[in-house]
Amino acid sequence: MPGALPNAHYSGCVTIRLYDTSARQIRDFSPLTPGCVSIYLCGATVQAAPHIGHIRSGLNFDILRRWFTYRGYDVTFVRNVTDIDDKIITKAADQGRPWWSIGYENERAFNNGYDALGCLPPTVEPRATGHVTEMVEMMRGLIERSYAYEADGNVYFDVRSFPGYLQLSNQELDNLLQPSGEGETGKRDPRDFAMWKAAKPGEPSWETPWGRGRPGWHLECSAMAHKYLGSAFDIHGGGLDLIFPHHENEIAQAKAFGDDFASYWVHNAWVTMSGEKMSKSLGNSVLVSEMVKHWRPIVLRYYLGTPHYRSMIEYSEDALREAEAAFARIEGFMQRVCEMAGKTVEPAAEVPPAFAEAMDDDLGVPQALAIVHTTVRQGNSALTADDKESAVARLAEVRAMLGVLGLDPLDEQWADASAGRGDDLHGVVDSLVRLVLEQRQAARGRKDWAAADAIRDRLQHAGLAIEDTPSGPRWSLS
Secondary structure, three states: OOOOOOOOOOOOOOOOEEEEOOOOEEEEOOOOOOOEEEEEEEEEEOOOOOEHHHHHHHHHHHHHHHHHHHOOOEEEEEEEEEOOOHHHHHHHHHHOOOHHHHHHHHHHHHHHHHHHOOOOOOOEOOEHHHHHHHHHHHHHHHHHOOOEEEEOOEEEEOHHHOOOOOOOOOOOHHHOOOOOOOOOOOOOOOOOEEEEEEOOOOOOOEOOOOOOEEEOHHHHHHHHHHHHHOOEEEEEEEEHHHHHHHHHHHHHHHHHHOOOEEEEEEEEOOEEEOOEEOOHHHOOOOEHHHHHHHOOHHHHHHHHHOOOOOOOEEOOHHHHHHHHHHHHHHHHHHHHHHHHHOOOOOOOOOOOHHHHHHHHEOOOHHHHHHHHHHHHHHHHHHHHOOOHHHHHHHHHHHHHHHHHHOOOOOOHHHOOHHHOHHHHHHHHHHHHHHHHHHHHHHHHHOOOHHHHHHHHHHHHHOOEEEEEEOOEEEEEEO
């Protein structure tokens, strides 16, 4: 599988630590089954094409999954698709299209985005509409246990019946205001939430013992997690915005049904613009499909994946340019060593201990990345000293570290230059710069040093560094 990592031998002595939202602290990770990790990630709600904030969550958990795999765990990774909800239905009505065509179109856009940024495919990617049977079974069990009730064809969860409600978000029920949703009639308490919504004319619906209708958002994930991971699993993930009400309601449904549900709750922070969460409703989103036309996908992965997963990312083109320049320095080192070695250097079998220590500590990617850049500097020093053996050793370490992060440009997953127009633009720039460098070489050949220096200075002023090597001049971003 492209981008996959070798599965190190599981010894059981490795301690990975993660911030658990439910405990409000970093905890040692202890799997339910030794050597195995089960992860459920709330995936796309496919009412619109993804912006980079949507893809950040998938990317962060892709890195977490890769690290568990590197540490020798057998990972089961479930990422769902919510392909029916109020917004999808509203858009279908506005556009005069079937609801399923909107969902499918945007599901493909999400998968294209995940693929473009190098995310490994999930073990299973269930759609909500394919699991109505499991939802009906869960609702039946909750009604039998008096945690839920039917009213006017709707099925609601009685929040007062579940003592642990709101523990994840650390709220008090009496302080919670949750107005009744449109069409949600017959509630005993306005804060009760809908698990099933009675059918309305023209809307998609499924048959149940309580009449035709469609699922509520929260029920979908509880049922799918139970279906694919059983009554107990290790990690439930998602964005911070899902803690309430979505994850809080998932917990209530699943535990009232009799499941132990998730042992750890891991949440990633947002991508923001002008201090606000990136959101299509705010008109401040940056679509992945547009971004990959202007930026190399591997650079976007570096930009979105290298900050700590619990830190906000304030979007700006300046920050993206800084990420591009930083990654270009890594690539430049890798290219020079491979040219010197006369071959592609294979990754080291293990990452440096300092890198592993950083990753074990709540997925400390920024600290781990600092080790990558330190190793690159050491490798560049070895190149300057003409120490081929040390330079090759440092490159092997760099490839091992970048491989864990899904950022190794020599890996086959990044080999296809057609992954995005950003790569095509890089090729165009490369051709233009090489044309100018040929002019500089011609000036040097006729000993017109002033013209050669002027060309070099102009390129440097444009942000390019020129290096003269035995095999000819090479350019990189300065």
